[in-house]
Amino acid sequence: MLQLVTRSHLEGFHYRPRIDKELLEQHRQGLICLSGCASAEVPTLLADGNYDAAREKVGWYRELFGQDYYLELQHHEHVPQLPAINESLIRLNKDTGIPLLVTNDAHYVRQREHQFQDVYICIQTGTNVHDEKRLRMEDSSYYIKSPAEMASLFPQFPQALDITGEVAQGCNVSLGFGQMHLPRYNTPNNEDADAYLERICWEGFRKRYGNNHEEARVRMEYELEVVKQTSFANYFLVVWDIISFVRQQEILFGVRGSAAASIVLYCLGITEIDPLEYRLVFERFLNFERKEMPDIDMDFQDDRRDEVLRYVIDRYGSDRVAQIITFGTMGPKAALRDVGRGLGMSYGDVDRVARMVPNRSRTLSDALAANPELKQTYESDPAMQNLVDNAQALEGIVHHVSTHAAGVLIADEPLTETVPLQRPARGDENSPVMMTQFSMDPVAKLGLLKMDFLGLTNLTILDRTIKLLDEERGIRIDLGRLGLDDEEAYELLGTGNTSDLFQLESAGMQRYIKELKPSNLGDIAAMIALYRPGPMEHIDRFIRSKHGREEVTYPHPSMKELLDETYGVIVYQDQAMGKKIPALMAEERDRFVAGAVAQGYTEMMGTEIFDLIEPFAGYAFNKAHSVSYGLISYWTAYFKTHYALEYMASVLNCRLDHADRYVASINECTRMGITIGLPDVNASGVLYTIDKTVDKSAGLGQLRVGLTAVKTIGEGAVNPIVAERTANGPYTSALAKAGAFDSLAPRAAVVGALDRIWAVAQQETRNRNSGQFGMFGNELDSNSGGTLLELVTKST
Incomplete structure (x- = not known):
């Protein structure tokens, strides 16, 4: 089945996925086949009076599927050809011995959902319920009927009813949940994966720490033992292999999430954060009890992400690598607007109700509970009640599919042994990688190696800045060797002029970073973690405590060691809990308070501490993630401080297709004293360049607009112009x-x-x-x- 579904998408897609009989012959094993509804091949022949042709067709299916092929009787009053089709199917049963069974053509689960399905078809086909010619089911019989209901429709066919139950019982798909499908890294001379990982880790250890760092040595031995006991050596080696390629190709990268807490990954050169220096907890990433694979989420400069994907395909096989699908579902506001169109309601009426839904409401039930005006409208206006009822029935339905921004699978065998595949979603057609038809959580449960390859524009900005410095000024900068103590960079952060800096651009963040006046990477990381719903309410206290304007206090003396570096404020998720699973947090309140009392706390104190922790369940960053992102923020601040022209040229070049951010960056250039020279056929490059002809005495200098910044002019037209000018001098008279x-x-x-x-x-x-x-x-x-x-x- 997985093979058929995959090939129907990859080879047979024409408006919809299709298979032919040759393909069915190749992959028939283990399948059960029914003759289908009134629109299927055999019933259509029977409806047209072609009994002999239908008999020939069922003979082919019987030969292919043997005892697993059945003739399918149905009963729907508003399908006029069904009685004749059923009579012919009964005749075929007598003539061929192919058994009969009975089914209902089900398009929804419960009978009362008929009206919702009608509206949904209207939404899909762009019509409304007032259109008498619309596509629709004529009655409400297209639901999953009970055995008793089916028996009442087919009282003369008890054996067919029994066969239906037998076929249902015989349907079983085993997807192998709980198994691991880790790709195997080909070690030199087939060396054991654990031994090879240990050897290259210690080589990296000596480069990072030398030979006399006892704390680091103990931590390394512990982590290697955890990796060995959890059987993840091949996983670590695959990631090391990918990052080795990325380094060789000089592609900028970073690692997000709890992976930055691993000294093994630090010594492998996969991360640039010393977990000992920043007191990062390895168990947050991996521990002896963990059964599922840990996440090593990687960021790459977004203009070269496809190079990494192509390498992975070439290295591990195109049939073993895929991106992951994501399903966009109908939210409450979208459901109201779509249903309103399907019901033929006026835009104004629908818009008025949609605007009553609070942005934070995840469902219409939440919205009705949160907004009295919406509830009153619902209860007093039958038309609005009908709108909301239909929208509630349809919210959560898949609205569209897309390719996950980062998710990539790498397997130890062809992926079609485990998951069905399809072509990338619209907008990603040029991707070199196929896409799974299972989303993120199911593929993880199937034991597939799931990685995040996120394209990050800020890494592209940094890469282009570094290249510009090398090309224009002969300055070579290695980010891995860049110090983290540049006072001028921290001074820039303290001014709040953080437009175009990673994670620090918003107006609110500019205000808080100015008040904080960070003096080290830890301060930047803390602010990134705090500037989120939940933790945000503690920002002011954190700032006051840092600058000595408020005494540092702790919820309880026993929490001092945990919170001393963040001035007594819970900042990071790992200061509050193990993993951010909001549903589990809600269940843990009573257990937490009871445990606190058992440890000598008062019940009130236990409750207060839990109330401090609970907001972190849904929103807080873990510390390793915050430090990793803080590092990129620091790098962007460093280049904006010391190499403003090169940095802002790179920013503008990366934002040409994002009008709002592009305009904001132009305004930031003006504020900084950088002038923008107009496009010039004899001075402009393909992209923004530094204009060396302009005197810097009146400001930081001038950037010349690239010719591709001119609307409707693309690189295909610009490249020959610049190449000709470079080869034969300025244009003077040709036009x-x-x-x-x-x-x-x-x-x-x-x-x-x-x-x-x-x-x-x-x-x-x-x-x-x-x-x-x-x-x-x-x-x-x-x-x-x-x-x-x-x-x-x-x-x-």
């Missing part, structure tokens, strides 16, 4: 001689006036840079000569 300005003035006159035109254009550029208006502004300079026609006239 004029080719007649490009013939509609404005005679060609000979324009060519004759070129010297004057260039002189005026250069003067206008100088005027613009000095703040004056000119030929391209709102008013003309009296010395400019005016329009092209006026310039030509003055030259003749």
